[in-house]
Amino acid sequence: MEYFGYIASIIIGLSLGLIGGGGSILTIPILVYLFKVDPELATSYSLFIVGTTALYGGFSHYKLGNLKLKTALYFAIPSVFSILIIREVIFPKIANTLFTIASYAVSKNLLIMIVFAILMISASISMIKKTKNEDRPNKTNYPQLAFIGFLVGIVTGFLGAGGGFLIIPALLFFANLPMKQAVGTSLLIIFINSAIGFVGDLYINTPIDYRFLFSITAMAFIGMFVGILLSKRIDGTKLKPIFGWFVLVMGIYIILKEIIL
Structure with a gap:
């Protein structure tokens, strides 16, 4: 399974390079199911892999x-605040x-994976659904962009997700x-969000296996x-x-694996 995991890790970078997002959507399941990493620790690893x-x-x-640097900063700076609040x-x-339902205990790890799966399904629908470019506004709405950035930071902080599928x-x-500028700008935002989240995890002494982490990151590169x-x-847009x-x-x-299987 580990060999398959290293091969699958290539898709993390492939997704980021092609559509500017989706890397973290793949990273968490790969770490948890193929490398048997604890879900909470996997969120930290995901921040490093996707961010780098x-x-x-x-x-x-x-x-x-x-x-577009100005756009990236307007989005990323509010994200940093929400990431720090969530993770630290x-x-x-x-x-x-x-909590416990009957004799079934609902753990933090289970919550992470279920919320992540729900987010994956929601993001997949937006990817599958065709959007009309002519409906976009004529100029940048920076206040709304900053607010969206704050919300994406919450996702990044809780799930260890770069948030490209939202960005x-x-x-x-x-x-x-x-589209191409959105991809490039998204990658800078993802880096800023992920770097802040990972450094915060180091501050609270999260145990990190750097040899393993660097090997996965190399495959993603x-x-x-x-x-x-x-x-x-x-x-x-054709690949999304x-x-x-x-x-x-x-x-x-x-969802099926965590609840039923």
């Missing part, structure tokens, strides 16, 4: 002219066992960016490199529905 890979991708897109104040205080639609509709090359030739169906299946699988 997104940094490389963001720099590559910057050289291609696909990164709220998350550590959540009990390992939340891309926000950049398309509130920042009026074309390979996927990112390939994804960026392909993004020059393939329209990301395909990826959306894949994410939908994974989300349903996680």
